Amino acid sequence: xxxxxxxxxVDPIDGFIRNLLGFSPLLGDLVTMGLAxxxxxxxxxxxxxxxxxxxxxxxARIQDRIGPNQAGPFGLLVPLADGIKMFxxxxxxxxxxxxxxxNAAPLIIATFxxxxxxxxxxxxxxxxxxxxxxxxxxxxxxxxxxIAIIMAGWxxxxxxxxxGAFRTVAQLVGYEVPMILNLLPIVALTGSMSLMDVVYRxxxxxxxxxxxxxxxxxxxxxxxxxSGIAETGRSPFDLLxxxxxxxxxxxxxxxxxxFALFFLGEYVNALAVAILFVTIFLGGxxxxxxxxxxxxxIKCALVFSLFIWLRGTLPRVRVDQMHDLxxxxxxPLSIVNLVIMLLIGKIFVATEATQQATGGIVVGYYGQAAIxxxxxxxxxxxxxxxxxxxxRVRRLADEKIMAARAEQNxxxxxxxxxxxx
Amino acid sequence: xxxxxxxxxxxxLLAASLLRPKKPSATKADTYECGIETVGDTWVQFRVQYYIxxxxxxxxxxxxxxxxxxxxxxxxxxxxSVLIAVLFIIILLEAIVxxxxxxxxxxx
Numbered sequence: 001x002x003x004x005x006x007x008x009x010v011d012p013i014d015g016f017i018r019n020l021l022g023f024s025p026l027l028g029d030l031v032t033m034g035l036a037x038x039x040x041x042x043x044x045x046x047x048x049x050x051x052x053x054x055x056x057x058x059x060a061r062i063q064d065r066i067g068p069n070q071a072g073p074f075g076l077l078v079p080l081a082d083g084i085k086m087f088x089x090x091x092x093x094x095x096x097x098x099x100x101x102x103n104a105a106p107l108i109i110a111t112f113x114x115x116x117x118x119x120x121x122x123x124x125x126x127x128x129x130x131x132x133x134x135x136x137x138x139x140x141x142x143x144x145x146x147i148a149i150i151m152a153g154w155x156x157x158x159x160x161x162x163x164g165a166f167r168t169v170a171q172l173v174g175y176e177v178p179m180i181l182n183l184l185p186i187v188a189l190t191g192s193m194s195l196m197d198v199v200y201r202x203x204x205x206x207x208x209x210x211x212x213x214x215x216x217x218x219x220x221x222x223x224x225x226x227s228g229i230a231e232t233g234r235s236p237f238d239l240l241x242x243x244x245x246x247x248x249x250x251x252x253x254x255x256x257x258x259f260a261l262f263f264l265g266e267y268v269n270a271l272a273v274a275i276l277f278v279t280i281f282l283g284g285x286x287x288x289x290x291x292x293x294x295x296x297x298i299k300c301a302l303v304f305s306l307f308i309w310l311r312g313t314l315p316r317v318r319v320d321q322m323h324d325l326x327x328x329x330x331x332p333l334s335i336v337n338l339v340i341m342l343l344i345g346k347i348f349v350a351t352e353a354t355q356q357a358t359g360g361i362v363v364g365y366y367g368q369a370a371i372x373x374x375x376x377x378x379x380x381x382x383x384x385x386x387x388x389x390x391x392r393v394r395r396l397a398d399e400k401i402m403a404a405r406a407e408q409n410x411x412x413x414x415x416x417x418x419x420x421x
Numbered sequence: 422x423x424x425x426x427x428x429x430x431x432x433x434l435l436a437a438s439l440l441r442p443k444k445p446s447a448t449k450a451d452t453y454e455c456g457i458e459t460v461g462d463t464w465v466q467f468r469v470q471y472y473i474x475x476x477x478x479x480x481x482x483x484x485x486x487x488x489x490x491x492x493x494x495x496x497x498x499x500x501x502s503v504l505i506a507v508l509f510i511i512i513l514l515e516a517i518v519x520x521x522x523x524x525x526x527x528x529x
Contacts, residue, residue: 037425087437107430114426128422136489159465170471173478180485188495257437261430320528327477327517327526335514339507346500358499 005291006123036128040117048267049079055308062312086260094157094253101155106254106261108148113268116141120275121196123285123292134195135183138276139176142231145265146172149250152262156253165250167319171237174326175230181334182220182227185341186213186280199284209365212283216369219337219376221281223330228273230322232266235311237322274303333383340375473525477517484513 014032021028053068057075060067068075093102118128119137131137146169153165187193190201204210214221230237251262278284278299287295317325349360350368363371491498491506520526 033422034425037422038429040422041426041429091438107427107434110430111423111427114430115423118422162465166467166471170474174474177478177481177485180482184485184488184492187489187492191493191496193489193493257434260437261434323474323526323528327474328521331481332514332517332521335510335517339510339514342495342503342507342510345495346498346503354496358497360500 004123004125004293006126006293010126033129037118040128041114044114044117044268044271045264047271048264049083051267051271051304052082053079054304055311058305058308059312062309083260086257089256091256091258096157097253098155098157101151102253103258105148105152105155106258106265108151109145109265110261110268112141112144112148113265113272115144116269116272117275119195120272120279121199121284122296124200125196126293127196130194130196132192132194132197135187135193135198138195138272139180139183142176142179143173145269152254153250156250158253161250161252164252168233168250171233171319171322172231174323175227175330178223178326178330178334179227179231181331181338182217182224183280184338185217185220185345188342188345189213189216195279195284198280199286202283203286209369210286211365211369212281212286214281216372217281217341217376218373219333219380220341221277222380223334224281225277227330228277229307229310230326232270232273234266234270234307236314236317238311238316270307271300271304274300274307277303329383329387333379336383337376337379340379341372344371344375470528477520477526480516481513484510 013035017032017035018025018028021031053076056078057067068078071077071081093099116138119131119134121127149165149168149172153161153163153168156162186198190198192198198213200206201208202210202212251259254262275296278296282299282303284299285292285296287298290298345368346358347360348363348368348371349355349358350363350365352362354360355362488506488510491502495503
């Protein structure tokens with residue numbers, strides 16, 4: 001590939017450390033990995049600061065106001081001010097709280113949020129840990145922070161925190177299912193769960209056509225995006241933090257640094273979802289002229305701006321609407337889509353070699369991509385049409401009931417007037 | 422990576438605990454209830470709906486874990502094997518349709 005700036009910086013440092021610790025390769029490995037982990041954590045925390053600022057400014061502009069502009073020029077020191085505030089606020093722990101669980105929960109959430117960055121490929125050959133089960137690791141880490149939410153709600157010894165924790169977990173656990181089901185066609189087509197391989201399949205290397213997976217599977221991309229937004233608890237799925245509803249949900253009793261860690265966990269999770277979406281569906285770090293990491297940053301910034309845009313624009317969903325959407329629309333459609341994709345992938349193959357190995361009709365890479373895309377869109381629009389029809393049936397039934405009730409009221413009113421006269 | 426992230430976050434918490442004021446008082450240590458005195462026990466009744474959603478999630482989670490090997494080996498599988506996998510998936514589709522028709526997926 002072209003000039004890889006990160007490899008240019010990392011390779012000499014790696015070589016230096018291994019030379020220094022040549023007497024023990026294990027120690028060399030540990031130190032290099034530890035250093036990489038510290039760098040990734042620091043970068044994630046720094047982007048968390050930048051993202052909070054960006055979000056506040058952009059949401060403010062969408063709402064026709066300016067946003068923070070007092071702390072520093074254009075409000076650029078707002079993240080710093082926020083950080084100082086978080087460090088110096090008092091940590092009121094309720095006397096009835098369960099100490100161990102209460103204190104451990106924010107630590108676990110922040111740790112798992114940051115640990116998800118270990119398998120994201122930032123450049124060709126640059127990844128925290130070259131796991132060949134990267135996709136599975138990501139899903140597992142996502143489930144890890146869910147247990148910490150229950151810990152937070154339970155340990156607070158507060159009715160509302162507990163209720164908030166239950167509802168949060170019901171939402172997060174529900175939206176894991178369409179996420180996993182929609183990653184399966186991608187893994188099938190790539191032939192490996194490693195995220196680096198997923199990116200290479202979308203780039204012009206090893207004879208691959210360089211078509212990003214969003215062109216192959218637009219339905220999968222859309223449902224993955226929706227599930228990802230619901231997983232992180234952002235708007236429009238942020239009924240967990242709706243102040244009017246349940247105070248502040250599972251983090252009611254937290255203040256100071258522990259609350260800051262919850263906050264950090266949420267934003268870092270959102271960033272991880274954005275980078276995952278870019279890696280799996282938009283081609284990761286692939287791009288023509290600029291260094292790969294710059295492409296990754298550009299694409300990730302675009303996707304995160306989409307998240308912020310959705311937050312500023314869409315109203316919040318109700319809790320039963322949210323569950324209906326998941327279990328009655330996304331999951332059945334995802335299963336149907338998975339079945340269709342698996343069958344099509346075997347019937348229409350891309351290369352002669354594949355046809356000789358396992359049979360099928362050869363249509364070439366672009367033909368296969370087109371067939372996948374068209375069938376995905378058919379599933380999407382068919383599902384939407386079914387949902388629209390079900391909605392219209394329900395609406396007509398409702399209208400009929402309302403009309404009947406209005407007529408009864410009219411009748412009763414005219415009777416009352418007649419009697420009164 | 423987990424260890425390093427945990428250590429970093431632990432150090433942050435430690436630093437914060439050194440920097441913040443410590444003035445506990447009886448009112449501050451009370452459990453929060455929108456500004457009034459707390460009423461009743463803390464442990465609310467656990468609605469069975471949460472359990473049902475968790476159960477359905479476990480079902481699909483196990484299905485996904487069993488489908489990952491098929492996905493990874495997909496390029497080398499003949500159509501026959503994929504048809505068997507599709508049969509497996511259709512049985513699970515039947516499961517969720519059954520749950521739907523029984524009215525179990527309602528949030529009340």
